[in-house]
Amino acid sequence: MILILQWNARSLVANGLEFKSVINELESKPDLICIQESWLKPRFDFVLKGYVSERRDREEGNGGGCITLIKEGIQYRTLGKGVIKEYVIVEVWVNGINYVIINYYNPCKKLLLNELEQIEGQNEDRVIWCGDFNAQSTLWGGLVTDCNGLVVEDLIDRRNLVCLNDGNNTRVNVATGKESVLDLTMVSDAIAGSAEWEIMRQDTIGSDHYPIMISIRVNARRNGVSKGSICNWKYDKASWEEFTRLSEEGLNNIIVESDRSVEMISEEIVQAILIAANKYIPKGRGGRKNKIVPWWNEECKNAIRKKSKAFRRVRKT
Incomplete structure (x- = not known):
């Protein structure tokens, strides 16, 4: 079993300590943690005991950024980090099987299909997208479908992906209380049948997004x-x-x-x-x-x- 926690933190500077306490209380620690809107700067450290990290900080301006945390002992390599776009891609090996995890954040900008398809690592059989796409679609529980939603739908078709979202809202507007689905988890169709998705807790941990837990059953393979x-x-x-x-x-x-x-x-x-x-x-x-x-x-x-x-x-x- 591989466990992945996905969360838009809306600032680890503000919410990082509470998040660490939540992870510390978990009986089963996630193997990977994909966080969007980390709000970290290169001069800031963020250390979670038992994990190593790969970061893509937003160096100019405020907000944004992605950080992927990998549990110590898991073999991995970094496949890419966005220059203009904000994402981190790692490939991990669990029981001899490789998985590509794309941690992606779109800060309310227009998505382009060709840019999404050019992101590294998508030629593998077991790809997992975890991100805040700021894309609305009735396909994953939204009330409407916008331009970004259509682009993500096309990506799903072109890359043989399955959206794991079960229709539950992932973000709450703290000013109005209105909820929406902005955080998406998409996986290759080869592993969709082995995957489960759920809102981890009805508590945003100081953010305006709920944390999400994804579990994928792993069948061991011999000699790679x-x-x-x-x-x-x-x-x-x-x-x-x-x-x-x-x-x-x-x-x-x-x-x-x-x-x-x-x-x-x-x-x-x-x-x-x-x-x-x-x-x-x-x-x-x-x-x-x-x-x-x-x-x-x-x-x-x-x-x-x-x-x-x-x-x-x-x-x-």
Whole structure:
């Protein structure tokens, strides 16, 4: 099981201490925490015990920013951070399976489909979007559908995503008490059936957004190869020097102490090697996957996209 907590903090400077106390009280700590509107500046530290962080601070102006916190011991690498746009992307390995987590914040600006599609890491099979898109759509429980909502709907179609939101409101206007759905969680269709989504608590922790907990069941895979597939490593085209450097870097970060189990240390060793292998040893097309039906092809996928688009139009009109 991988647990992800998603939350628009509307300032960790103001609400960070209360948030830390909430995390400390949790019996099951999240593996990753995706926070939008961190309001942090490069000169500010934010440390959560037991986690490492990757940040994209807004250096000019107030507000904004994203921070992704990864539980210590989980192997990960950073795939990208926004320059103009505000996002942080990390790839993590859990039980030998990789997941790409995109932590995204849109500060009420117009979304463009081509810009969203250019964000790194979306070519993987297990992608998870956690963010405040400031996009309204009846598809995820909004009262209306705006321009940003249409863009996100198109992204869902183009990238074979599933929106996990269950229709519950995620933000409350503290001045009027009116609620809306602005925080979205979208996942690749390959893992949608293993995912659960819920508002973690009816308390905004000082923000105007509710925290959200996402849980995804993880099936272990052996030797970095998922069940039903055959991995064909191209050893003759590997960048062995880079592989050695990255694997040694990962191995040197493993903590070997008497209070840690052999199994835990062994898993971290395997993950360190797999991270380097996935990055610097190419894979051939011989990695076959068993299809549910042999005749399923791109034409079938396009038909499903058109059907989904038509269904949404029916709902709206």
